Amino acid sequence: MNKQGTLAAERRRKTIMSVVLAVICIIYVLPVLTVVINSFKVNTFVKTDTFAVPTGEMWAGFANFIKGMTFGNYPFWNSVKYSVLITVASTALILLFTSMAAWYIARVNSFFCKVIYYLCVFSMVVPFQMVMFTLSKTADSLHLNTPWTIPIVYLGFGAGLAIFMFVGFVKSIPLEIEEAASIDGCGPVRTYFSVVLPMLKPTMISVGILEIMWVWNDYLLPYLVLDINEYRTIPIHIQYLKGSYGTVDLGATMALILLSIIPVIIFYLICQKHIIKGVAAGAVKG
């Protein structure tokens, strides 16, 4: 009797918790929903009726999206292009070169390797503001200020965490596998690409996710390094729309914000497991 009582109480407790969580969950989604409804709302109503569903005279249809695309004398499509280009190129460059470097560091372990490794660890605690002025000047003088060359800057400033995570993983791989490859006549380059690289895959995914999230959302580094009259990434574009003086078209801004978070949410829903794992790995190690 008593046991049944506690079981019922336990079940009731779980139901209450479930309801509370569901309510919090809805509250959590509300900001995104607000963006959605305001992106279809006529601009003048965004400020006055922020939480109203756009009906009647408030309904703007896709006008905000069309306006947003060409807003501020800069085509939004270009920002999307540059954001994708910079994110993909930087992530690919970081994954390839830092994993190679990490293997070299872990296996050769000379004095120079140790210097590079500890500098990388050190760079993880340095905030961007410390180097932002000198880094943007250095990048400028080396002509690294285009979307095609800025990945080199990302490789340099973002090497720390990637090297740290890769070195940690390489050290856990037994040497014997590589020795077998070298006895079979593989040179270091072939050993790396056909033996070591495939084993690095789980860490590659974690590091890749962290770098994608960082580069895609990064605002200050590309803003300071790129020639912003010609090249704007999505965050720079949105900051320009909203941060510039004069009247701001909130409806169009919300339309662009919606367009920029839809791909992120889709990406998240598809690779959710990897993303959560990657983020947790980065946090625990960093």
Next chain:
Amino acid sequence: MRKGIFKNPLRRWFWLFLGPVTAAFTIGFVWPFIQGIYLSFCKFKLIRNATFIGFGNYVSALKDASFMHSFWYTALFALTSLVFINILGFAAAYALTQGIKGSNLYRTVFFMPNLIGGIVLGYIWSMIFDGILSRYGTSILLETKYGFWGLIILMCWQQIGYMMIIYIAGLQAVPEDMLEAAKIDGATKTQTLFKVTIPNVMPSITICTFLSLTNGFKLFDQNLALTGGQPFIIQPDGSTIKTTEMLALNIYNTFYNSNSASKGVAQAKAVLFFILVAGIGLAQLAYTRKREVQQ
């Protein structure tokens, strides 16, 4: 013997394996860092005509009322957000490890805001807050306390899911038999939570505490997009204090918005900022080491 057959051939490939990262790392970190330290002791408009002046910039930085204001504001913000984010993140993780139906869905939703960039987050929330506050005839840009709590709410929305993930990993590692033993000994849920669960997830708590502390101190994008430092107060001596301006934004504004003569001061502020953030990192390292020794 091992070294003989393996290490030497790889060493010859230095330029392929370590070369690219070394070059990029020098351009992207080492050189800017060294130059940054040097320039903090200089007066300069352009890097090439910098003149060495010693600690003058540091004195000016510490005398700058707006810098000191942003320091205290940032510290207050970092500590407040630390408390809220960690308590709520832990509560969420605890609730989601009780075997409630739909836990995976909730986890997905709570983590989602973490993927949205700081600038976009700032503008989403500035719209929401202004939508609420405009009914009372005010705005988030008009009062410091709105800006402060607005940023706290924003950061909670973004970071709770992140900390929750780390706490879930910690909670799942709590030994099952310990919880079982507590139950058999007649411990209540609350007793089990405080006497068994929390001591066992201390490593996660340490990580999350330091993580939210550094995140709070380094915050830039969200601060810029939500309030941009507004409202401003004009001081009697003519200088301006941007009341919701945090350290990173203050350094940025000193570099790029003020007259170019203050670039040296801005770089000195950046070095002080670096020492502060690195200090927190070192404290974390020392703390974790100490705990490991004890265990």
